[in-house]
Amino acid sequence: xxxxxxxxxxxxxxxxxxxxxxxxxxxxxxxxxxxxxxxxxxxxxxxxxxxxxxxxxxxxxxxxxxxxxxxxxxxxxxxxxxxxxxxxxxxxxxxxxxxxxxxxxxxxxxxxxxxxxxxxxxxxxxxxxxxxxxxxxxxxxxxxxxxxxxxxxxxxxxxxxxxxxxxxxxxxxxxxxxxxxxxxxxxxxxxxxxxxxxxxxxxxxxxxxxxxxxxxxxxxxxxxxxxxxxxxxxxxxxxxxxxxxxxxxxxxxxxxxxxxxxxxxxxxxxxxxxxxxxxxxxxxxxxxxxxxxxxxxxxxxxxxxxxxxxxxxxxxxxxxxxxxxxxxxxxxxxxxxxxxxxxxxxxxxxxxxxxxxxxxxxxxxxxxxxxxxxxxxxxxxxxxxxxxxxxxxxxxxxxxxxxxxxxxxxxxxxxxxxxxxxxxxxxxxxxxxxxxxxxxxxxxxxxxxxxxxxxxxxxxxxxxxxxxxxxxxxxxxxxxxxxxxxxxxxxxxxxxxxxxxxxxxxxxx
Amino acid sequence: xxxxxxxxxxxxxxxxxxxxxxxxxxxxxxxxxxxxxxxxxxxxxxxxxxxxxxxxxxxxxxxxxxxxxxxxxxxxxxxxxxxxxxxxxxxxxxxxxxxxxxxxxxxxxxxxxxxxxxxxxxxxxxxxxxxxxxxxxxxxxxxxxxxxxxxxxxxxxxxxxxxxxxxxxxxxxxxxxxxxxxxxxxxxxxxxxxxxxxxxxxxxxxxxxxxxxxxxxxxxxxxxxxxxxxxxxxxxxxxxxxxxxxxxxxxxxxxxxxxxxxxxxxxxxxxxxxxxxxxxxxxxxxxxxxxxxxxxxxxxxxxxxxxxxxxxxxxxxxxxxxxxxxx
Numbered sequence: 001x002x003x004x005x006x007x008x009x010x011x012x013x014x015x016x017x018x019x020x021x022x023x024x025x026x027x028x029x030x031x032x033x034x035x036x037x038x039x040x041x042x043x044x045x046x047x048x049x050x051x052x053x054x055x056x057x058x059x060x061x062x063x064x065x066x067x068x069x070x071x072x073x074x075x076x077x078x079x080x081x082x083x084x085x086x087x088x089x090x091x092x093x094x095x096x097x098x099x100x101x102x103x104x105x106x107x108x109x110x111x112x113x114x115x116x117x118x119x120x121x122x123x124x125x126x127x128x129x130x131x132x133x134x135x136x137x138x139x140x141x142x143x144x145x146x147x148x149x150x151x152x153x154x155x156x157x158x159x160x161x162x163x164x165x166x167x168x169x170x171x172x173x174x175x176x177x178x179x180x181x182x183x184x185x186x187x188x189x190x191x192x193x194x195x196x197x198x199x200x201x202x203x204x205x206x207x208x209x210x211x212x213x214x215x216x217x218x219x220x221x222x223x224x225x226x227x228x229x230x231x232x233x234x235x236x237x238x239x240x241x242x243x244x245x246x247x248x249x250x251x252x253x254x255x256x257x258x259x260x261x262x263x264x265x266x267x268x269x270x271x272x273x274x275x276x277x278x279x280x281x282x283x284x285x286x287x288x289x290x291x292x293x294x295x296x297x298x299x300x301x302x303x304x305x306x307x308x309x310x311x312x313x314x315x316x317x318x319x320x321x322x323x324x325x326x327x328x329x330x331x332x333x334x335x336x337x338x339x340x341x342x343x344x345x346x347x348x349x350x351x352x353x354x355x356x357x358x359x360x361x362x363x364x365x366x367x368x369x370x371x372x373x374x375x376x377x378x379x380x381x382x383x384x385x386x387x388x389x390x391x392x393x394x395x396x397x398x399x400x401x402x403x404x405x406x407x408x409x410x411x412x413x414x415x416x417x418x419x420x421x422x423x424x425x426x427x428x429x430x431x432x433x434x435x436x437x438x439x440x441x442x443x444x445x446x447x448x449x450x451x452x453x454x455x456x457x458x459x460x461x462x463x464x465x466x467x468x469x470x471x472x473x474x475x476x477x478x479x480x481x482x483x484x485x486x487x488x489x490x491x492x493x494x495x496x497x498x499x500x501x502x503x504x505x506x507x508x509x
Numbered sequence: 510x511x512x513x514x515x516x517x518x519x520x521x522x523x524x525x526x527x528x529x530x531x532x533x534x535x536x537x538x539x540x541x542x543x544x545x546x547x548x549x550x551x552x553x554x555x556x557x558x559x560x561x562x563x564x565x566x567x568x569x570x571x572x573x574x575x576x577x578x579x580x581x582x583x584x585x586x587x588x589x590x591x592x593x594x595x596x597x598x599x600x601x602x603x604x605x606x607x608x609x610x611x612x613x614x615x616x617x618x619x620x621x622x623x624x625x626x627x628x629x630x631x632x633x634x635x636x637x638x639x640x641x642x643x644x645x646x647x648x649x650x651x652x653x654x655x656x657x658x659x660x661x662x663x664x665x666x667x668x669x670x671x672x673x674x675x676x677x678x679x680x681x682x683x684x685x686x687x688x689x690x691x692x693x694x695x696x697x698x699x700x701x702x703x704x705x706x707x708x709x710x711x712x713x714x715x716x717x718x719x720x721x722x723x724x725x726x727x728x729x730x731x732x733x734x735x736x737x738x739x740x741x742x743x744x745x746x747x748x749x750x751x752x753x754x755x756x757x758x759x760x761x762x763x764x765x766x767x768x769x770x771x772x773x774x775x776x777x778x779x780x781x782x783x784x785x786x787x788x789x790x791x792x793x794x795x796x797x798x799x800x801x802x803x804x805x806x807x808x809x810x811x812x813x814x815x816x817x818x819x820x821x822x823x824x825x826x827x828x829x830x831x832x833x834x835x836x
Contacts (some may be wrong), residue, residue, distance in 0.1 A: 104794045112580060112796065131580065131796060247688075249774020251794075264662035309666030311777035312686035326667045469580075473795040487690050 008397035040064050040119055042393045049146040056149040058312050060397040061090025063317075067401070068107055069118035069380060071097040073335060073421070074183040075122070077414040078405055083278055085404055093120070093401055101250050104128055105474070111135040116389035119398045123179035123383035125168040127252050130278060130471035133171030134387040136178040141398040143177075151403050151427060155180060163458055164423050166276035167464050168383030174277065179383025181423035184381040185333035187260060189213060190340060190453040192328040193354035195229075202253035208403035213329075213356050215375060217454070219264060221297055222329070223330045226305040229328050231502045243329045244307035244321060245299075247483060248314025251475030255379055256465070258299055258482050260331065263463040264361030264376035266458075267296045270474075271466050278467025284509045287481075288500030291367040296485060296492035298365045303486035311483055323348055333359055333380070334448035334490070338419025357455050378463050381423070419445045428453060470506050477502045570809075573802035576585050579794055603804065606784035609694075612761040613783050615700045619706075619823035621758060622700065622751065625709025630739070632710065633717045647713065648704045659834035660700040661687070664772070690780040693773055697781050700768050705761070708753045716750030717743070720736030755817060784808060 013021075043062035047055050051340060067160060069075040078085075079095045096118070098106065104127045111132050112119050123129045123136065141157045142148055153159045155177070157166070164181040171178055180289060196211050207224050222243060229242025246257040262268045267276035268291050269275070271282040286292060303310055307327050313320075315333065322330045323339060323346035332340075334355075343349040361373030385404055386398045402412055411427045414420030428449065436446035455461065477499055485495035514533045515521035526531050575595050576586040598601045633637050635715070650658070653667045663671045666685035675681035676711065722744050733741065766785045775782030775790070788808065792801030 101794075108793070108796055130547050135582075247777070249770075249776050290800065307666070309685040309688050312666060312685060326665055334635060473797075476790060476794065479776075480779050483776060486779050487780075489690065489778055 004286050014305040017243045019273070021153075033410065037153055040066055040117075040394055041389075042391065042397060044393050048149050049499065051147070053149060056147065059147075060393070063090075063394075063397050064092040064094065065120060065394070065398055065401060066104060066118050067093055067095045067122075067384075068110070068118035069097050069122040070103050070118075070124065071102045072185075072382065073338065073418045074382075074405075074414045077417040078410065081413060081415065085401065089400055091397055093398065097365075100124060100127065100205070100252075107344070108132060111387060111389065114389045115127075116394070117388040119387050119390040119394050120401060121385050121387060121424050122182070123168055123385035125383065127466060127472045127475070129168055129171060129178060131384060131469050133178050133182045135388055137388040138176035138178070139169070139179050139180060139399065139402070140175075142386075142396065143384060143403075145396075148396060148399060149403070151407050152466075153408060153424070156402075159425060160423050161425055161453060162459075163276060163462060164381050167379070167381040170277060170327065171467055172278050172280050179385035180402055181367045182384040182402075182406050183335070183382045184379055184421045184423050185332055185335050185359055185382070186456055187256070187377050187453045188334055188423070188448055188456055189356045189358055190322060190330050190332050190353050191339070191346075191356070192348060192352055194241070194352040195328050199228075199239075202232070207373050212356070215357055216360060217356075218263060218360045218362040218373070218438060219302065220364065221361050223298075223305060225329065230305050239329045242305065242327065243302065244301060244310050244313060244327045245319055245486075246313070246315050246318055248313050248317060249480070251472065251479040252380075253315045254482055255332070255475040256477035257417060258296075258478065259375040259463060259465055260358055260376040260378055262292060262295045262376075263301075263378070264374055265298075265358065265372060265462070266291055266361070266366050266372045267374060267460060268292060268295060269463070269466070270478075271318045271468070273466055275464035275466060275467075280469055280479060282466060282507060283470050285500055286508075288497045289367075292496045293493045294365050294367045296482075296496050298362065298484070300492055301320055302484050304471065307399060311487060329418050334445060335419065335421045337445045337448045341447070355451045357461065359449050369378045375456065375461045376463055377452075377461045379457070380466060414444065415443055419443070422446060468507075474503060475507055477506070528570055541591060550829055559709055564811060569806055570802050573799050574806050576799050578798035579803075585797075589799065593799050594807070596800065597803060597807065602779070602782070602787055603784070605779060606782055606787040607773055609779075609781065610763070610783040610785070613694065613781070614759065616694075617701045617753060617762055618699065618758055620702050620813045621709050622755060624714050625656060625706045625754070626747075626751075628706065628710040629713035629717055633714060641715065642711070646707050649707045651704065653704065653767035656700055656704050659770035660696070660703075660717045660768070664696055688772055690777055693777060693780050697769050698770055700772065701762070704768075705758060709758065712750050712754040712757075713747060716747040719750075720746045748823050752820065755823070760816065763808065 007447040015030055018193075019121050033409060041062070041064040043060060045055075047059040047061050051059075067075075074095050075095055077453050078095070081311050082093060082095065088460065097103075103122060104124075107128055108131070111121075112135075121128065121136070129136075132240060139155070143150065160181050161184070164184060164402055165177070168179045169177040191213050196213065200211040203225075204230060208370050211225065211228070226242030229240065232239040233241050246253040247256070249331075259270075262270075268286065270285055270287065271279070272286070273282050274278040300374070307313075307321065311322070317497065318327075319332055319336045321327055324334070337355065340346050340353055341349050357375040358377050360375050363373055368370065386400045386402060388395070390398065406423065408424050411422045411424055412418055412430060412433070413435065415422055415427065418487050433443065433446060433449075435441075437445035437449050439447070441447060466474070474480045479501035481490070481502070484490040484498070492499060514535065514537060515524055521532050521534050551688075573586075575590060576590065577589050577593075578586050604801070605643060632641055632645070635641065660671075663669050666672050666687040666688060669686070672681070672686055675686065683689075684692070686696045720743050724746075725738055728738050728742050764785060764788060766783070769781055769783065769786055770789070773781045775786045782806065785808065788801055788804045790799050
């Protein structure tokens, strides 16, 4: 049917030879793509302090870096706009994102291996920074190097919001800075203002005061609110449950949730340690003392009237429940405002949600009297750090990216894009951002800025939480103890004492 | 007359010439005994690969279990002897991890074996056997992680279909499936049963095809009913197959943590924290690699030991049957 030349090429190659060739090519291509795809590349041009800014930005043109990050808005926005960094520097950055527990494990293994496959890491202060601080380069070495393109605002404590640099950059020693604040998740209350207004008369009839959320609303009020909504839900399933806590399977979410509750009462802390610095030897824990037991009883009371899926939902899932109209209140991180205000994925969008500081402590829940109660606010400050196992040139190239990613302009770009959470003070002074704090807004996260930046992170409301090398084990112990309490397996006292014993055991106390 | 044996055509011709009436002709090529080293060389690549992927990690595991593996850069591991093992005696989570694992494994195995054998018996020689077997095998084709996500959504307290179903029929009153300590364990067991009962059924089905018909017929002629026949003839013949099925699932239960990690992460309040998930936490969340290695070593030892016990338990009836002692 078709003409086949006698000396056709395929006839000159035996089947065995063909298979050998195919196998060889596949192996070479596979190994090559792995090598190019996964490994970093470094190319360097000499620069001097007197070189132009352009030369300093482009000194590593042609290099390639890998950034392992959490799947949070800044990383998505930066990945979408990575071309602007490439145009500026000629450096290619591969941004890999994953859920925080996975990032924690991947980064931990990479740091421990000494291979530095990920030269840039998302250093979430407690789960990643605390156990691995020693593996990160001291950024002071770069931030004073005038052969690098330095940020005009600088990198000192004064350019970031209060405590942010300490939270993610300082570990156990005031000298080195291990990471720059890249994004932040600060807790505040999200509540359904439309439902509060609609149901306030019914609530007032039952409880004798108005259903409204103010800066003076306490955790005891929250129990009332949640019990009321639960009762209403049982009568009419279109009305959501009132409240839900953060539990799920990731220890840190539960630890942060109960930490707010505990700190609101008498500014209670887990350890007698300066949280801005942390400690490698935190000593005996305060769990099990009278105040912790009293506060745990309050936490249990709130759990009893919360959403039935209370023990299942981690932070992300809880926000999904809120956005789906499953609960009327949540204490959530302000980065989630962008998704809550997105009408395509949330029934709580369009002015239905209002934002406030976290509830205040309840005076009657203070042990031993006293009226020291605060609107406890906590956070996760996500830093960007550089793997000290990488070569010095890779570290310098990585610094150029870190500096750019944490700059005023990049943070503003992210905020205007998918909804960032600025860590530089100057971003909040931009007129567009000031205007965006009021509805209608093009930057939904800005609706939370009053609750978060103006009030929540200010002293005495802010609690950073302990930075200890065994942070992840500590989170897990607190999670399990707390869940044993609210599931009824242990009493508040037994749970607090169990947490105390386990924490003391891991610290050889 | 004894046959002459020839190994080459020439020898055969010579024997015929000598008048031999029967020649047993066995060419040397079939009779050749290769040198012992030749076989060793043939096996060497496989031995090297096996050593690389199992022996080296095994000895590394032992090394780590005897050291405090250092996290800080540049620091060498500290020899601690058997301290990591001794610490396990006072570790409540280690003990509860074992208990939860036994509970989980026993529930999974008993339900899967019971259900798997039942399904196999129903499917065996049925009119739609091939179609039904294909459909039935589908859950097994799914990655355990995907099965975990699937069931996590089905159990979800906000939009989960199973949650809605159990609520509607009044079985689940207050809490939710994965948020309740008791229900959570049954939920993860149900997921495992859904995914792996087909494997037991498949292996059992293969066993049912091998049950000797003559034994069955003889027993029926003796007046045995179907149930008696199943217990006395079919089941003993299935022992070797059930042994394989149970061993496979037993070892899987001891090492598969994907679905549990996805669905509950061991929670709520450690209700589903089987030992392998605790091992994962210790090694890859807390980065206590020495302690993790000690846990892994005990897990490995006990798995081997229990595997041997299981083999023994199932081997005896099977042997009795072969030697005529059973049935």
